[in-house]
Amino acid sequence: MDQEYPLLVVLGPTASGKTKLAVRLAEALQGELISADSRQVFKDMDIGTGKDLKEYELNGQQIPYHLINIREAGGKYNVNEFKEDFYRVFEDLSSREVLPILCGGTGMYMHSVFQDHEYTAIPVNEPLRVALRLKEIEGLRIILKSYPLELTQHADLSSFKRLIRAIEIAEYLSHHELIAVKRPLIKPFVVGLTSDVRLRRKKILRRMEARLEEGMIEEVKGLLEKGVDPEVLTFYGLEYKFIVAYLSGTLDYGELKLQLGIAICQFAKRQMTFFRKMEKDGVAIHWFDTDQDSDQLFKQVMEAYIRWKTS
Structure with a gap:
């Protein structure tokens, strides 16, 4: 029987605190993070994508992360490229007996790992x-x-x-003939983060306000000045789409905040719908409530993971 390699997964909608929890888990379990975010792969797109790189420092320790800042802004990245990059990192960590912790909100990327359909290469x-x-x-x-x-x-x-x-x-x-690529067998423990819809909306809008204050508009303006095509930024969606419209004069600041807030909340709803689809496709997701105290959440997840690992 082929050997199975463990993978801890932390997924959830935007603003659910995935990174913060995943970093705490990585520190406790001597793991390393693999990002499953379709936009955080791009350099110089920090505030708009919510990289929050300072969150990867915990108790004076830098938690290693992968698949962040690996492409130049203005480029494209797809699910098959993610799979190739993911398995390269996963095999390296597993060979060193380091626990890989996949963290993100791009459901299609994560689902591609669980299903490992060779058709994503087409x-x-x-x-x-x-x-x-x-x-x-x-x-x-x-x-x-x-x-x-x-x-x-x-x-x-x-x-x-x-x-x-x-x-x-x-x-x-x-x-064409499609040649199957042999992949290592993955044994995943999937943590899903959920919360009351009204509280999630408040978190999303509060986070959006904070990003605007941190200089999200200036970040997009800088990308345009570097020569990144406005159409490509619009393709990246959400923050980039609406801020490009604001900078071009299509939206005023009030309209930017209103329309962007609605769009992010709708995006979070679509993320949750995709995660439920993953469950229908056979992915076992262990859901945890993020509205509780963060220490209590961490304790619950650790206990559940240890029970799973020792069962």
Whole structure:
């Protein structure tokens, strides 16, 4: 039987305190953090992405972290690149018997590790996507059925977006052989952070205000001055999208705060929806309430992890 390697995971919506908890766990368990955040991979995008690098220092100790500041701002990063980077770090830490702690809110990245579908390596076919966007959902289902069953049995027919990806995969497999990559077996313990929706909203808005005061607008302005394309920043979404609109004069400051606050709260709701989908797909998530005292939360998570490890 192949050996399984432990992975501690801390996930939750934005502003739920994931990093703070993960750092405490890393210190207690002599672990190292692996970020699962689609935007924190980029340099010079600190305030807007909530890197909070000072949180990685605890009791005079610097907790090692990975997959943060590994790409230049203005670039793209996708789920397959994340998987490759994740497994490179995971194998290194596991070989040194250091506990990897995956921490983040980008559900698609985390789910790719749990499912390890080789199809994430199949590249985007933009011309095909453009053509398919003109179709109705039933038309997409008919197109998908035109491919051999062995190329479509993976397909999720539930949404327009997933049908397009399924056709994209089937079209690629019709002309290319996909070579499976052998990965180490992962035994995950997944911690999920949740809270009362009203309290979460308050935390999100308070955090947004703090970031604005810390210079989030100036950070975006600096990226534009360095030559980062405004369209790319808009593609990064949320803070970058609305601050670019503010700097271009499309929004005033009051509108920026109002629309950004609504968008972040909606984003947190979508994150929670994705985490629930992960559970439906078989990922066992142990949920903990973040509205309690942080010491009590840490104690509960540690006790649960130790019980799991020794069971």
